Amino acid sequence: MSERLHRGFSPARIFAISINTLIELTRQKVFYVLLLFALLLIGCSVFMARFTFQQEFQILKDISLGAMSIFSALLAIVGTARLIPQDIDDRTVYTILAKPIPRFEYLLGKLFGVLLLLAISIALMSALFVVVLYVRERTVLNETLRQMSRAPGEQLDAAVNAIRAAGLNIDILTGVAVIYLKACLLAALTLFVSTFATTNIFTVVVMVFVYFIGHLQATAREYWLEEQSAGWVARTFLAIVALIFPDLQAFNLVDEIVAGVAIPLVLLAKTALLGIFYTAIYTLAATFVFYGKEL
Amino acid sequence: MSRVLFAFAMLLAFGVMKLPAEHALSLQHRSASGGQSDDIANLDLREKIGQLGFVAALSGFRAMLADFLFIQAHAAWERTEWGRVLFLFRQVTTLQPHVPLFWDMAAWHMAWNASAAAMNDPSQPRLALRVKAQREYFALGKDFLERGVKNNPDKPQLHEALARLYRDKYNDHARASEYFAKASALPGAASYDKRFSAYELSYCEGREREAYECLHGLYAKSEKERLPTLIKRLKFLEEKLNVPPEQRIPDKER
Amino acid sequence: MNDLPRRSGAEAGAAVAVEGLSKVFPVPFRRKSITAVRDLNLRVEAGEVYGLLGPNGSGKSTTLKIILGLAAPTRGRTKIFGRDSSLVESRQAVGFLPENPYFYKFLTGEETLRFFGKLCRVNGSRLKSRVRELLELVGLTNARDQRLSTYSKGMLQRIGLAQALINEPKLVVLDEPTAGVDPAGSRDIRNLIVDLKQRGITVLLSSHLLTQVQEICDRVGILARGVLVREGHLEELIAIENRCELVLENASEALVKEIEKLATNSNARLIDRRKSTTTLERLFLEATQESESSAKHAK
Structure with a gap:
């Protein structure tokens, strides 16, 4: 009977590894990134006194969400790159895999640990951002109400509406969700690269490269699909970029959302699906390579 | 090692599978954002912001880069370097064509600030040339707003800004009225847009009847609309159109 | 088949x-x-x-x-x-203790055992008692709340052994x-x-x-x-099949001579003759034990 138990897939085991990974990452002081984010926000608001509230809110949103996107990508890459090599160097992987644990459970546990960390960091950054923006919005609103106390109701309404329109918008949170998916994708891809990389530096360098190429992937793909006149070397190169690299530009919806473009729900769902699909495929590839790895 | 190669083959196969879906998705993204995000990869942009900025723009730093340039433009404005303000705002609006604020700011700097500075330029003694420079700045402002409207056809604030420009800088009441009317038809428009459109119409020779209908409609619609200017314009039109006394609005409202 | x-x-x-x-x-x-x-x-x-x-x-x-x-x-x-x-x-x-094991340094001894226990699906009160038992067995009960980064090599080896035993292999x-x-x-x-x-x-x-x-x-x-x-x-x-050793205490020089003579007479050959020594390792152990026990007495 106990044999049955060991053979089966065990979420509890994966969870134990995930929590352990989360603690490990936390101890590596990755949360300093959050401190940096807070400083950036504070720095922004000090510096922004010279702008009108519309300009201020626009910049605040752009900087916060841009920083969130970059920091989460950085956390995903740097956090994941070390996990497996570190365990192999320290031989902790031996003690873990010498127990009746399938290798995919070990990898999933590690990955979920990173995803958990990313979720927590992005949640904290969003909370900070929302609080700052909300406080600024309230301040501007109160000031306006005070200054315009004698103005006709219509003008006051228009002013209040303008502030509301420039301020916090719930759609931004869907943008944040897409940022999270992008970070998940990058974490899974980093995990894959780290299963065959010889050094952590190699993994990080490859991933930085992937990050930039990934943003150009859509352009390369279009060129490949539509430009028939290019030479075969160029076309092969473009084809490889289009097929192997993820389309990271697809996850930059937040730019549009901040600009006030309404993104249809269907489109959002499709983007999310693409992100989940990429994450799954990279995890699968990582597992495949890791199963053949000599430890 | 062979496993790694196999894994890459797997990714390649997945790549072939995902390709149509991904391609369709990015086309949908584009149409959702008004068909302009392909601007980002065009040569025009690359010329404007240089290689480094181009890579940054494509790497998820687009919004931040635009803000950075916007802040620079703001500093240039404080130093009254109008050429630089124009140059920077062209970059900003190319990077972020869907942020109405940037178009609005660009046009305002050109048509209001730079034009006024050009008119009062002490280094140019000839009035005719100063007037010419001023007109050029009006045109630049108009150009920004027209492109902004093209990129954001559903944003009332840009239509409104264009209407103000026609009203205040070109004295073109017909166009001003037209753009106020367009703004008022869009979601999120200010409640005064419709009234402003009617005001502007009341100045147009030959369209008094039309303007009268509009203003009277507003007057009848609600107590709130009966502002001093509206009543003044309505009375002016009543006079001009010889509206029979029993149809005129009562005097006490004055 | x-x-x-x-x-x-x-x-x-x-x-x-x-x-x-x-x-x-x-x-x-x-x-x-x-x-x-x-x-x-x-x-x-x-x-x-x-x-x-x-x-x-x-x-x-x-x-x-x-x-x-x-x-x-x-x-x-x-x-x-x-x-x-x-x-x-x-x-x-199966339990495994790798060579020079390094565990997660940020965990305490007890947390380490709990982690490995969970990996082997030992849970709840059974895990608790098992961890206590093993810490006792390897003599780390007092160090259970210390981080592994503070452990000596011998302690790491012992926690490693405890970890290998968590699933009653x-x-x-x-x-x-x-x-x-x-x-x-x-x-x-x-x-x-x-x-x-x-x-x-x-x-x-x-x-x-x-x-x-x-x-x-x-x-x-x-x-x-x-x-x-x-x-x-x-x-x-x-x-070594054709050899045997005698270890004598209080043997007089005459007796040793006598035995040597007997050996020569029966065609056997004396290869070596020496004073008994202890191994260095045993000496070290005895010495440290003595100092420990005398320290206890002194108290």
Whole structure:
């Protein structure tokens, strides 16, 4: 009977590894990134006194969400790159895999640990951002109400509406969700690269490269699909970029959302699906390579 | 090692599978954002912001880069370097064509600030040339707003800004009225847009009847609309159109 | 066909069976390759303590890794209690202590054991009592709330052993359990191994220090350059058939002369005559024990 138990897939085991990974990452002081984010926000608001509230809110949103996107990508890459090599160097992987644990459970546990960390960091950054923006919005609103106390109701309404329109918008949170998916994708891809990389530096360098190429992937793909006149070397190169690299530009919806473009729900769902699909495929590839790895 | 190669083959196969879906998705993204995000990869942009900025723009730093340039433009404005303000705002609006604020700011700097500075330029003694420079700045402002409207056809604030420009800088009441009317038809428009459109119409020779209908409609619609200017314009039109006394609005409202 | 091996009683009885095992590491970018293990056959019977001995680089660790499924064999196969090492369930009743183990430094001793317990699906009150029991067994109860980063090498080795025992294994594999540990620590570990044997747990250990394990191993195999050169019971291996030693106390010089004469008369040859000494290790142990006990008395 106990044999049955060991053979089966065990979420509890994966969870134990995930929590352990989360603690490990936390101890590596990755949360300093959050401190940096807070400083950036504070720095922004000090510096922004010279702008009108519309300009201020626009910049605040752009900087916060841009920083969130970059920091989460950085956390995903740097956090994941070390996990497996570190365990192999320290031989902790031996003690873990010498127990009746399938290798995919070990990898999933590690990955979920990173995803958990990313979720927590992005949640904290969003909370900070929302609080700052909300406080600024309230301040501007109160000031306006005070200054315009004698103005006709219509003008006051228009002013209040303008502030509301420039301020916090719930759609931004869907943008944040897409940022999270992008970070998940990058974490899974980093995990894959780290299963065959010889050094952590190699993994990080490859991933930085992937990050930039990934943003150009859509352009390369279009060129490949539509430009028939290019030479075969160029076309092969473009084809490889289009097929192997993820389309990271697809996850930059937040730019549009901040600009006030309404993104249809269907489109959002499709983007999310693409992100989940990429994450799954990279995890699968990582597992495949890791199963053949000599430890 | 062979496993790694196999894994890459797997990714390649997945790549072939995902390709149509991904391609369709990015086309949908584009149409959702008004068909302009392909601007980002065009040569025009690359010329404007240089290689480094181009890579940054494509790497998820687009919004931040635009803000950075916007802040620079703001500093240039404080130093009254109008050429630089124009140059920077062209970059900003190319990077972020869907942020109405940037178009609005660009046009305002050109048509209001730079034009006024050009008119009062002490280094140019000839009035005719100063007037010419001023007109050029009006045109630049108009150009920004027209492109902004093209990129954001559903944003009332840009239509409104264009209407103000026609009203205040070109004295073109017909166009001003037209753009106020367009703004008022869009979601999120200010409640005064419709009234402003009617005001502007009341100045147009030959369209008094039309303007009268509009203003009277507003007057009848609600107590709130009966502002001093509206009543003044309505009375002016009543006079001009010889509206029979029993149809005129009562005097006490004055 | 598949059922055949299982039916034979000898097969099922072996805790570890290594059959025709070879491991070749290709050298990247060259036509050469390194053979770490060559055609190895090995059996560890249930309940015995088996020592895999040999100098560094003789293929001991590689063999252990293949047995535990951490590396794949080039040829041949390995089984644990009749299950192939490539199967996850072969490791169900196995505990492993790698050479110079490093665990997660940020965990305390107790947290480490709890983590490994959860990985083996030991939960709740059973995990709690098991952790307490093992900390007691390896003598780390007082250090249970200390981070592993503060542990000495001997303590790490002991927490490693405790970790290997968390799932109540039937087989414990220890890679160089006494390497780099001071004599007192190494004695503690040897005592623990004897203790395991008494509980009926099979132990497979590797070492390059023969003297440290000779007193606890039932059988040893000696590996050299990936080939098993000797195997058998320890006394048999180290006994020299045509020699015997007499150790005398209070013997007068006359008596010794008498014995020498007798030996010469019966065609035997006296090879060596010396004063008995103790081993340095034993001396060290005695000395430290004495100082400990005198310190206790002084209190």
